[in-house]
Amino acid sequence: MASEPVDVWAMADLVTPFAVRTAATLRVADIVQDGPVPLDEIAKRSETRADPLGRVLRFLVRRGIFTEPEPDVFGPNEASRSLQSNAPGGSREWLDLDGAVGRADLAFVELIEQVRGHHPAYRAAFGRSFREDLAHSPQLSDSFDDLMESKSGEFVPSVAASLAWDRFDQVTDVGGGKGVLIAEIVERYPAVRGTVVDLAGPARAAEDYLESRGVRDRAEVVVGDFFDPLPAGADAYVLCDVLSDWEDEDAVRILTRCAEAAGPESSVIIIELLPDPDGEFTETDLRMMIYVGGRMRDMDRTERITAAAGLFVAAVTTLDDGHGIIECLPDR
Ligand SMILES: C[S@@+](CC[C@H](N)C(=O)[O-])C[C@H]1O[C@@H](n2cnc3c(N)ncnc32)[C@H](O)[C@@H]1O
Incomplete structure (x- = not known):
């Protein structure tokens, strides 16, 4: 051809x-x-x-x-x-x-260092990790939260529309950033209550954001670290574009915290970009590697990390933009 x-x-x-x-x-x-x-x-x-x-x-x-x-x-x-x-x-x-992602792209000049196994590229470029940079700079942190929100434009409504979220009384978005997805879900499904769990900076932004969307009465914000125990009792724990920030070992630790909080009856829902023919998946994979030492995963790899956390993949819904909504249940 x-x-x-x-x-x-x-x-x-x-x-x-x-x-x-x-x-x-x-x-x-x-x-x-x-x-x-x-x-x-x-x-x-x-x-x-x-x-x-x-x-x-x-x-x-x-x-x-x-x-x-x-x-x-x-x-x-x-x-x-x-x-x-x-x-x-x-x-x-x-x-x-001067923004979080445009600056992070500059770390690609150090790609060769990472491939040679000398230094993580971002640290080689800036002297500290991407996460340390966000923690030190409110300007970078705010810029990152805003970019995550803008990315959400068409994507979040399609996530909210593509699953019957009203199967759940309580949905907890782990690493939920400003709370854009939770706001969309509780707005679309009035019987559902939501929780956003994130670090202190994004959690503060989420308080304001949920207030501005007028859903504060049905969506709470919890400051928390997803490597620590998570608030128990939700019917669904969501990880949207979170696991790709981490290597397998850390991704399993995060999934394990979700599985512990979920207990025997609840779902853990992973939302991530899946492999595609036009190369966005492989490009994003390199970005994750360079920015934060993370990785993209195909379904085989996702099934391996979910199994390591005591979960199995029960259903996958693929969105038009190439993301998969991967619903996992406890592997009893
Ligand atoms: C790529 S963003 C995704 C945000 C949101 N889920 C979305 O799809 O727009 C990753 C999120 O994980 C959060 N995060 C990173 N480390 C965390 C930790 N140790 N505990 C809780 N949240 C964390 C970040 O603050 C950020 O909001």
Whole structure:
């Protein structure tokens, strides 16, 4: 079967990604969103130097992002609009070099160190782990919580719609972040009560978020560490995009805490991206490896870690975006 030739040189280019990320970080697309703006003004508003900024923007114009209708004046185009802040389906916040994920991407320059077995890439790049960075920096931590919330856009409603969550009286979202999924579930199923368990920072954000969604009366927040015993008595314990942050041994410890809290009658529900033909799974696998030393898992591997925690996979629902909702029960 004929396939497209692979342009390895273009694939390995670092100039374009860094130019795009620099423009994203400086919010140039926001500055020019209403029409062409002189370079000096863009430099002033982005607190940068006009000469290097102009050279970056001229390069991006050649790549099809922004326009230069007259010398040293830059304007928007369709491509630049997707770099505006909060653009629907946009990428600015993910590419922002001052944000949690844009910064973490910079650790890829140390991929070779990790592959050679010398150092974890993130620590080699920044001197401490991703989690230590979030714990030290409220700005990075808030940025990460916001990115997790934005990722949730279409995904969370589809998770809430794809399972009959009203089978459960009480759902506990372990490592539930700001509580976006719990808010969606209790909003959609008025008889269900929810709990978010997370570390202190995200738990604080969850209190505010659940309040803002008007579901605080049916959704509580518990500050907790999922390596410690979890609040018992829920009918379902959810781990959404949590286990892929961890290597197998830690993932089994987290699952074991969920299984202990769940007892003999309740479900543990894992939500993770499953292997796909277009490569998102393998790309995310590398990101997990570099950012946090985690990994993506196919169903065989997921079944191995659930079995090690005393659970078995009872049902899998696959979502259009490639995530699986994997319902596990105690293996009695
Ligand atoms: C990738 S985020 C997923 C958040 C949320 N479940 C979602 O799908 O958007 C991982 C979450 O695990 C939380 N987390 C990390 N370590 C934790 C720990 N030891 N105990 C409890 N939560 C933890 C993080 O704070 C973060 O909210």
